[in-house]
Amino acid sequence: MNAPDEAGIDNEAARRPAGLLARLDEHDMFWSFRHSPLVMLAALVTLVMVVSSLGAPVIAPYNPFDMASISLLDSLLPPVWIDEGTWSYPLGTDNQGRDMLSTILYGSRISILVGFASVAFAMVLGIVLGLVAGYTGGWLDAFLTRIADIQLSFPAILIALLIDGVARAAFGGEIGEDRTAFGVLILAIGLSFWVQYARTVRGSVFVEKHKEYVQAAQVIGLPPFLIVFRHILPNVMGPVLVIATIQLALAIITEATLSFLGVGVPPTSPSLGTLIRIGNDFLFSGEWWITVFPGVALVLLVLSVNLLGDWLRDILNPKLK
C-alpha cells in the first residue's frame, strides 16, 4: 500500500541521456549488473574459466595425457615462487611430473562439461514433467509429486551414489569405457537434480494456469499443447533460470565429490575432484600444491556461479523490489 505511484515521477530528474549504455540501463537487470562490482567480477571469472578450460587443448602449456611430454624427473616440483620451482611449471607438477596448470585446465574442462550436461539433462526432464504435472493435475500429478517428495527427502549426493553403484553392478564391477562412465555420471547427477525443476515448474504452472491470460487462451480455443508451451512456459522460465544457475554450481560440486570419492569420472580423464583426491595423498608429505590449486580453481568456479545465481534470484524475485 505504501508504493508510490509512477505518476508522480519528477520528469526532469527521470530524463536520461541517449546512448547504448544508458538505454541498456533502463532494463533493471542490466542496471543492477552494472552497479554491483562483485557480480561483474563473478561473471568475468566464470567467463574466463569457461573459455580457458574449453580451450584447454590450445591454451594449456602441456598436454598432461601425452605420455611422451611428461618426465618423471620433473615430478613433485613446487610452484615457481618456492625454491626449486621453475617457470616451466608455474604451478608446479604432480607425482607423475604433469604440469599442474595444464592438468587444472583440462580438469576444469571435464568438470564444467559434466556440470553443464547434467544440469541440462535435469532441466529438460524436470521442466517437461513439471509442466505436464502442473497443467493436467489429477492422478498423474499426484503420482509425480509423490515420487518427487520421496526423492527430495534423500540428498542428491546419495541418489547419485546409488545410481552410480547400481550402474557399476550392472556393468559388472568396473565401468571401463570412458563414454559409459561419463554417461552414468551425467545420468546420476541429472536424475538426482530433476526434482527441483519439476517442483518449481509445477508450482509456477499452478499459479499461472489460474491466471486469466491462460483462460483467455482457452477461450480462444488453443489446444493444451500450445497453451503450455507458448503461454505458460515463457512465464515460468524465470525461477528455472535461477535454479539452473545454482544447480550448475551444485552439479560441479557433486561431480567433484563423486570423483573425490573415487566413483566419478574415469581415472584416465581426471576432473578437478580427481586431482584433489590424488593430491590428498601428498598432503602430509608437504606437497600441498597438488591439492590446493585444483581446490582453489574449483572454489573460484563454484563461488562465481553461485554469486551469479544469487544475484539472478534477487533480481527476478518481485517481492524484493
Added chain:
Amino acid sequence: MIWFVTKRFVQAILVLVVVALIAFAMFRYLGDPVNMMVGIETSIEQRDKLREQLGLNDSVVVQFGRFLERAARFEFGISYQHRKAVSALIAQRLPATLELSLVSVILALAVGIPMGVYTALRRDGLLARIFMTVSLIGVSLPTFLIGILLILFFGVILQWLPTFGRGEVVNIGGWTTGLLTPSGLQALILPAITLAIFQMTLVVRLIRAEMLEVLRTDYIKFCRARGLRTRSIHFRHALKNTLVPVITIVGLQLGTVIAFAIITETVFQWPGMGLLFIQAVTTVDIPIMAAYLMLIATFFVIINLIVDMLYFAVDPRLRVQS
C-alpha cells in the same frame, strides 16, 4: 489428530515398502548373488545348494515377502566383501555416524539460526553483509575440500588436532561413544565442523529468506502500527512465524547430514556407516548397499513423521478446525 497421524503413518510405511522394493531389486538382479558369495573353486553343485538355501529358486513374490520380513528384523545377509553379517557390521559403525551427525546438526542450528535471524533483521548492516558473504563461500565449498583444508591447517601445519579416526572410545552396552574421552572429543572437532559448515550456511540463508518474507507481511506491519515493542515484533511474532516452515527444512537437514557424513567420513577416515557404504559402492557389495539404503530411508521416514507432528503442534491452523 488421530486420523492425521494414521494417514502419515500409512504413507511412511508405503515409502519404506517402495524403498525395500528397490533394495530387493538391487540385491536380486544386480549380478548373481551366489557368484558374489563364493569363490572360483566352488563347484556347480555347491552353488546350486547355496541357491536353494538362499531361496533364490522361489517365486519373486515369495522372495520379496521374505526380504521384507527379514528387513523388518534388519537382516540383510552376509557382506560379499567382509564375509560378516551386514547387520553386525552396521551396528558396529552406527554410533560413530550418529554421534558425528548429531553434533554437527546441533552446531549448524546453534550457529545458523541466530546468524540467519541477525542477517534478516539488520539486512543492510556491515556484519550482516559479512555473514552473507561467508555463507555464500560456505555453500561454494565442497564438503570434502573443507575437510582437506581443515586437515591441512589444523592437522598438518599447526598440528593441533587429530586428522583421522575416532580416538579412544568407551563402550556402553554395545554403543561405542567418543564423547567421553578427551581424545575422542578432539577427534570429533574437525569432522563435526566440516560436516556442519555446509548445513549451517544453508540454515542461515533459509532463515534469512523466510524471515524477510514474514517481516513484509501485513500482520507484522499491523504489529508496528499498534506500537508493539520491536523485540516482541521480531521474536514473538516474526520469528515464530518464520520457524513454522523452517521446521520441515531442519528435519530434512538432519537426514541430509547423515548422508553427507559419507564424504566427511571418507576424508577423516571416520569409522562410520558412510565409510562402509562408500567402500561397498566401489566394491559392489550389494547387501551393504541395500541395508544402508533401508536404514537411511527409515531414518528419513521417522524424521518426517516427527516433523509432521511438530507442525501440528506449532501451527494452530492445522490443529484447530475453523
Added chain:
Amino acid sequence: MTASTRQITPVLEVRGLTVEFPSRRGLVTAARDVNLAVAAGEILGVVGESGAGKSTIGNAVMGLLDPPGHISAGEVLLEGERIDTLGAQAMRRIRGRRVAMIFQDPLTSLDPLQTVGDQIVETIVTHLDMSEPKARSRAVELLGQVGIPAPETRVDQYPHQFSGGMRQRVVIALSLCAEPDVIIADEPTTALDVSIQAQILSLLRRLVRDHGVGMILITHDMGVIADVTDRVTVMYRGRVVEEGPTRKILGDPDHTYTRSLISAVPRPDRRFDRFPLVEYIEAASSATRKIDIRTHWLGRVRDFGPAREGGGPLLEARGLRLRFSTRWSLMPSKRRYVQAVDDVAFEIAPGEVFGLVGESGSGKSTIARIVTGLYRPQAGSVLFAGQDLTALGSRRAVNRYRRQMQMIFQDPFSSLNPRMRVRDIVAEPIRFHRLTEAQSETRGIVDDLLEHVGLGESAGKKYPHEFSGGQRQRISIARALATRPRFLICDEPTSALDVSIQAQILNLLKDLQEELGLTMLFISHDLPVIRQMCDRVAVMREGKIVETAPTERLFDTPQHEYSRHLLDLMPRLDIVKRSPDVAPA
C-alpha cells in the same frame, strides 16, 4: 484551507506535508503540500483514485513509511504537538496508544499463530499500566463492543477461526485497545462484501461517536464517503484538490476533478446513454471512425451455425449445475462440496445485454466459465444459436462455436500474457483460427482493432506492463473482438479499475455493442454498473438465480426479498444518509 466550519481544535492536523520516494528512475513525490485536520468525534474521508497518495498520508502520519520514503516537508501535529520529528521509541509509544490504524485486508492483518485474545492483551499491556488478567477481561469487553458474539469463548480462538467480516471487527478491537485519540482506517471495507461493508461502516460510525475519537477514513469509494464521513478531502496525484463538508463536496463540488470523479460513479437511480467524460482523466484517444459493420472486417462472414436466427435466443442455459469438491475423503460421507451453480437457466436474445448480479461466491463467474467451456457442467446444457455446445464432441466443432463467443476478464494485470507483445496478443486468435489470408492483412486488422479500442497503432509494439489497468482492459477487448465474435462475456470487466477509468471502459463497451450488434452476458457485483449496462438482469445468490427481470423493473419494483436487500445496500451519492446501526450478523 477552504471555508469549512470547524469550531473545535483538531486532534490531528497535517500541514504542508510532502512525502518523497527517491528511486533510481527519479524522485517520486507521493504527496505534495497536503493539509488536513480531523476533530474528535468526526470522520474525515480522504478520497482519491489509485496513485492519489491517500495511503501515503496515513503511513506518513504513523511514521510507517517504507524506506527510502520520507517526509521532506511539512509537519504532523497531534493535539498541537509535532510528532513527525519524534524519535523511534517515542513514536512507537504514540502508535496504537494515541494514533491507531486499521488496514485493508482483515485476512492478513492478524498473526496466524496467536489467539485473538493474546494479541489484544499484548497490545493493552504494552501501552497501558494494566495487569494481564485485567487486560484479558478488557479484551473480552472490547470484542463485545465491536459486535463479536460470545466474546468469552472467541477470545481464545485463532484468527483463522473467524470469517472475514469478524476478523475486521477483531482488527478494529485491536485499534481500540488503548483508547486512541485518532484512528486511521485505510480502505477498511474494500476487501469485504457489500452487506458486511455496511455493517463495518456503521460499527465505525458508532465507535467514533461513543469513544469520541477522530477518524481518518481513506477510501477510493464515493459510496463509503457518502455513507459515513462528516467531511471529505479529495486527492489527485498527490495533491489535495478540494476539502469540505461531505454534503457540500458531493452536492456542489467546486473543483473539476471532483466533479468528474462524481459524475463517473455509476448512478443507481437513472440510466444514462453514456457516462459524461470530463478532463482530468487518463488520456485515451477515443475512436474517431465509427465501425460500419456492413463493410468492416469484423462484419465479414461469421459462419453462423445451421440453426441461426430463427427468432429464438442466441444463448440459452438449461438447468446448469456444478459443484466443487472442497474436501475430498475416502469416505463419501466425509466429502464436502460447495454447490457453485445450482439449477441455473436463462436465455439471451440476439443483441441483448443480459446482466448477472450477486455477491462474491454467488456463482456468477462460474456460469461465465461454463458458458465459454472452461468448466464442464455436471448437469444441464448450453445452447448457442440452437446448437447444444455440451453435446459437441470434437475440438474442431467446438472451436467453430467458441470463436463466436469471447470473454473479457476481470483482472487487467493477469489477463494478458506478460511475455508477448500486444500485437501478438491481439493477433493470436486471428492466426489460430486462420481468419485472414496473409500476414499483412492480419497486421492491418490488429492495428485497426487497437485503434478502435482507443489505443493507437503504436501500442502493438509494446508489452503489457507498459500500459495502465484501463489500457490493458482495452487490449483485452481488442483481443476478444479479434475472433469476430457475436457474443461477448464480460466478467466484472471494470471492478479492478478506478471509477473514472471504469466510465471510459463502460462507454467503449456500449459503443462496440451498438456498432457491432453484439450480444452480451455482463457480470458484475455492482448494481449501478448493471443498471447502466444491461437490458435484463438475473440476481444470483448461493448458486441460484432468485429473480430475473428487465433492468428498469428490477430497480423500480424488485420482487424477491434478496433483490430488495441488495438494492438497499447500494450507496447513494445524492442523499447523505445515515444508516441505523446494524446489529452484527
